[in-house]
Amino acid sequence: MKTRPCYLLLTILALLPGGPAFAQASNFSQLHFRGTPNGWNTQPMTLIYDHLWLTDTTFNGLGDANGDDRFKFDTSYDFSGAYGDTDANGIAEPGGGDIYPPLGPGSYRILFDDETLAYAVTRRNYTEVYVRGTANGFDLSCPMALVNHHTWQAELSFSGDPNDRFVFDHSQDWSGKLGDTALDGTVESNGGDIPIPAAGNYLITLNDQTHAYSLANMSARNFDQVYFRGTLNGWGNAPMSFVGDHTWVIEVNFVGQASDRFKFDRFGDWSEYYGDNQSDGIAESGGADIHVSPDRYFITFNDDTLTYSVTSTDAAEPIKLxxxxxxxxxxxxxxxxxxxxxxxxxxxxxxxxxxxxxxxxxxxxxxxxxxxxxxxxxxxxxxxxxxxxxxxxxxxxxxxxxxxxxDPFQTTPSGGRIAPPSLVEREDAVIYEVHVRDFTIHSSSGVDADKRGKFLGMVQPGTSYGGVSTGLQHLIDLGVTHVQLLPIFDYGTCSAKDPDYQPDSYNWGYDPENYNIPEERYAVDPYDYHGRIRELKEMIDLLHAHGLRVIMDVVYNHTWVIETEDAYGNKQFSHPEGENMFSDITLDYFNTNAPGTYGLAGTGNSINPRVPMVSRMIRDSLEYWAGEIGVDGFRFDLIGIFDYSEVAGWASYLETRFPDRQLLIYGEPWNGYATDPDEAERVRLGTIGLIADTHVGCFNPKLREAIKGNNDNGSGGGYAFNQLANMWEIQVGSRGGIRYAYTPSTTVNTWDSMFANDPEQCINYVSAHDNLCLWDKIEAWASLNGISNPTYKKRISTFANGIVLTSQGIPFLHGGEEFLRTKQGDSNSYKSPDAINQFDWQRKADNLDIFAYYQDLISTRRAHPGFRMNTWQEITDNITTYSPTSTVLVNHIHGAANNTDSWSEIFVIYNCGLNTTVTLPSGDWHVAIEKADPTEGNGRTVSGSIVAEGTAVTVLYQE
The missing domain is CATH 2.60.40.10 (Immunoglobulins)
Structure with missing residues (x-):
């Protein structure tokens, strides 16, 4: 049974090391502080009270190679019991994100409650402070507690002797004495004694930054308790806090109800309450309600003078939607x-x-x-x-x-969350696109029947078919780093509101209905509301546990509509009855490009983030999915609808919120085939370089079309099909699409194939869910050109993605290409049945040689940083690209450029023609990849030249 976390109380925070000599209760046998100050080693924390652990540390501001000063808690020695705080809300969670010191470099006291998982990170200038005075014989028996940043408190009772006085000492030998000679409320080193005005139990407060101090007589009170009662709490009893000298305080937030108002109540039973008949700031017994407007307030009440104050406070964050x-x-x-x-x-x-x-x-x-x-x-x-x-x-x-x-707490998987695997550079990613239902709905997936096509089916361990791995194990074996999921939010089609709904209805999901809710069809029980979210988190966690990050396909560019055609074949768009998503709230959500239409997305209803609150909605949604749900990146459908400045703002915010996550953000740099008068402001190849510092990238359509030609039929085969028309795009695409010159402040031509100012901005691919999948394109081209040789057709597949996997930038694979997946020639299968879209794992069993090729290329790429350089400058300085013949393209990579690759030189040959002899640079070269068989030639050494086979990638290296 889980228990709900609550925040540490002031009285808990005030506890110091030491205390009674009996055993303290704890849920952990040990707890370690691990962070940049101690090189992420284990620093034991001290159990100082029931469930409360403490350590002191200093953050030096240097951080480490991966970021700024930060830390985690760990119950283990290997991070298997690590706790962090992804949401930065003061509550730790298993596998959560790194925790950052709130006030920068300096000395901190850190407390952790192992029952509530609440923690406090408190800045201080002194490691200890004592109150020394007549009441304790000026000894060390009254240590102060660090209760907030730089704020120390202690209580000490004085008898009322006219000579009662005290000083502070931040040492134990008087070398840190602080007093107040001028009696101006500020202490100085070796200052004079501070007098006590009257008998009482005093709360003494010192700020070790400003050196201001205060005294509050905690004995000066006429009431044992005061309760705040008003419209904001349904006139219930909210205890106010006593702060001394007859003063009670509370902070409240009136969010707006009919005639917001309140009163004070002494006993909590209305037998003695106080209001204000004159609205003059003085309460009377039995007085009238005190009225306020919606706002956040700090309210005080004096139980001696009956005066009160209501002070508006500036909320750090506006109320959450x-x-x-x-x-x-x-x-x-x-x-x-x-x-x-x-x-x-x-x-x-x-x-x-x-x-x-x-x-x-x-x-x-x-x-x-x-x-x-x-x-x-x-x-x-x-x-x-x-x-x-x-x-x-x-x-x-x-x-x-x-x-x-x-209740978000009830959506947490048992055992807590699992952190994503490490990603040092975004260029280290290898992305694999897949639809949740496609992946396991076929019986050959080996997944349990009740989990097929669902979140939990994605991660069922140990599945196989015909002796080959399927599902999760297939992804692990393949070696990709990121799984990009087609939309997993709640979409409109395939639901009871869809007029075409059938129990076996299918859709990709690019028809958003609820942006922040997991799709019901992917849950085992869609009516288990907490379970529906929890299953998604479990899927993400299990992918993380097996070294895979998760990218979410997001569709913030438009909302769900019903698409039909008129008698002339023209598209018509309408909302289902009662289903307007935003338009019944306001049309300000939409981008009006003509009277009565909202159409940059090609679906009649594009979203307009130039409206600040619409932009905020998208930003908040991204933050929710990355923070609460735990996804590791976002693929934007039609990112080209948005201004690049808006996208940069979202990305920058996410980078600030999750600085250690290395989130991937990229999308399609076009709109839905609409004419856009603001083209120059939108995300395009020509503008993406302007926002390189925000780590936003885009798909490289120029390389895709140069490799394979036409996307929807067999015509226009590209370089992989032995055609040379767009060889230039192969050259620049294989270099990560980087610009001719590093120009972070200027645009280039809208569809320039040299567009990136950083290779992480270039997502290289041959095919995706849209258009013909690669094998179907090959079959269509072969049919059109009278080609029947199956071996040759397979070579086109390995050659096409061989280019992608050996190019700079980030490679992207459409799921199933690694075993020649087919959709039976359907070039737009967005609502085609399972029979078209499902993964048939028999094809893997039939094409293990193709799988092995992809597997080996991915392994080679991940093992050698020379294939994934991190900057425009690295590529420019260390890769020479040239064409020794009309059909051959060479990338000569200086792999040792950043001293991280065991291959000092790498020589990559692309040959779309006949077998060709290619001259090699001097020295002996080892053959790593040759022909369509990744293992053929491994270990062979050549010099002088090599015969590079046609329709193939050849990779050689020197150690």
Missing amino acids: GHTYSPELTTFAIWSPDTANVKLSIDGDVYTMLKQPDNGDYTDVYAIQVYGDLVLKEYYFLVDDVQVRDPYGRMVVPGTDTNIVI
Whole structure:
């Protein structure tokens, strides 16, 4: 049974090492601090109280080769028990992200509660401070506790003697004495004693940064307790905190209800309460409600003078959209720029939502707090009395527009999360694209019947068919680093709302309905709402555990519509009845390019992130998937609809939020075949170089078409088909598509094949889910050209992706190409049945030689950094590209450029013609890859020249 985490209380934070000599309770037998200060070694933490561990450390600001100062907790010696904090919310989770010191370099005290998993990282200038005074004989019996950054506190009782006084000491030998000669509230070294004004138990506070101090007489109180009661907590009892000198405080957030107001209550039973009849800041017994407008406030109450104060506080972050759950209350918020008539309906009750204060571009937000434990309750919003679902919703009842309140804690897999495998450079990635259903729906997958085509089917271990590995083990054996999943959010087709729905309906999923909810068809039980999210997290975690990162295909460019054709074959778009996603909230979500149309995506409804709150929605969604769900990157469908500046903003934000994650972000640098008057502002090959510093890349269509020609039929075969028309694109594409000159501040031609300012911006590929898959393209071309030789057709496949896998940049493979997957000639299988799209694992058994070739090329690439240089300069300085004949292209790579490759020189030959003799540079060369058989020639040594076989990649090296 899991227990809910809660934050460390001030009284817990105040505990110091030492304490009673009895055993303390703990859930861990040991706990280590591991981070950059100690080279990620194990530094034991001390159990100082029940479940509370402590260590002190200093961050020097140097970090390490992989980033800034940071750390994790670890219950083990090998990181198998590591705890981090992906969300940076003060609660650690197994496998979470690195934790960063909040105030930069300096000395910190670190506390960890092994019961709640809460932790505190507190900056200090002193390692210890004592209060020494007449009350304790000026000894060391009153140590102060570090309760906040630079803030120390202790309580000490004084008798009322006129000579009562004290000083501070941050040593144990008076060398660190601090007093206040001028009695101005600031201490100085060796300053005078500080007098105590009257008898009492004093809370003494010192700031070791500003040297300011304060005294609060904790004995000066007339009430034992004061409760805050108001509309924000349903008039329940919220205890206020006593801070001394008759003063009680509380911080509250009124998010907007009808006539927000409050009172003070002495006993919590209304027998003695205080309000304000005159609205003059002085409360009276039995007084009237105190009214406030929506805002966050710091409220004080003096139980001697009955004065109170209400001070607006500047919230660091505006209220979050969607729902924010806690067992005590849930906050609901929605953006509504067109109307103030906004309501929440939850569990049959309707609440009026009130507008929140605008915060810069964060505007027109309406919110409400509803008290009680609302987990799994159904809700929706009403905008001008029209039902709309939550654009930020985390769960929905299948086939409806009704959202579900989710407790994120209950979606965590048992045993906690598993961190992604290391990725040093983005160019180290090898991406494999796959559809969740395609991968395991066929019985030959070996996956259990109830998991086929689902998240858990993706990661069922040990599956095989006909003696060959399938599913997860296939991915492991192949050696790729990243799995790119076609859309896994909740999409509109294949649901009960789809007029064409059938139980065996199929769709790729490029019709988003709920951006932040996992697709129901991929869950074992879509009505197990927490389980639906948990299964997705389990899939990601198990992929992580086996060395695979996860990229999510996102479709923020448009929303779901029904597509039909008129009598003339023209596309018509319409929303299903009652299914307008955003338009019943506001049309401001959409990009209007003609009256009544919203069409840059080619689907009639493109999204417009030039509206700040729409851009924020996309950014928040990306943050949710990367943070809470744990994906490792995003492939943007039609990223070319967006301004490159907007995309750069999202990427920069994610880099700031997850600086150690090396997230991959890339997309299609085109729109949905629409004329766009703002072409120069959009993501294109010509503009992508402007945002290289944000690590955003794009697909390289120039290399794709140069290799294979036409995408949808057998015509126009490219270089892999022995045609030379676009050999230039092969040359520059194999160099990572880098620009002729490094020009990070200028554009190039819109579709220039030399577009990247960093090789990580270039995603090289031959085929993807769109268009004919590679084998079907080969078959169509062969049929058109009278080619029947099966061996030759297979060689085209290995040659085409052999170029991709030996090129600079990031290689991308469409799933199944490694065993000649076919979709039976369907060039647009987005809604074709399983019979077309499914992985038939018999094809792997039939084409193990092809699989072995891909496997060996991937292994070679990953073993040798010479194939994956990291900068424009490295490629320019260390790769010589030339064509010794009209059909041959050579890349001579100086592999030892960064002193990391065991191959000092690498010689890559692409030959689309007949067998050709190619002259080699001087010296002996070892043959690594030759012909279509990766093992043939391994270990052979040649010099002078080599016969490079046609329609093949040849790789040689010198040690």
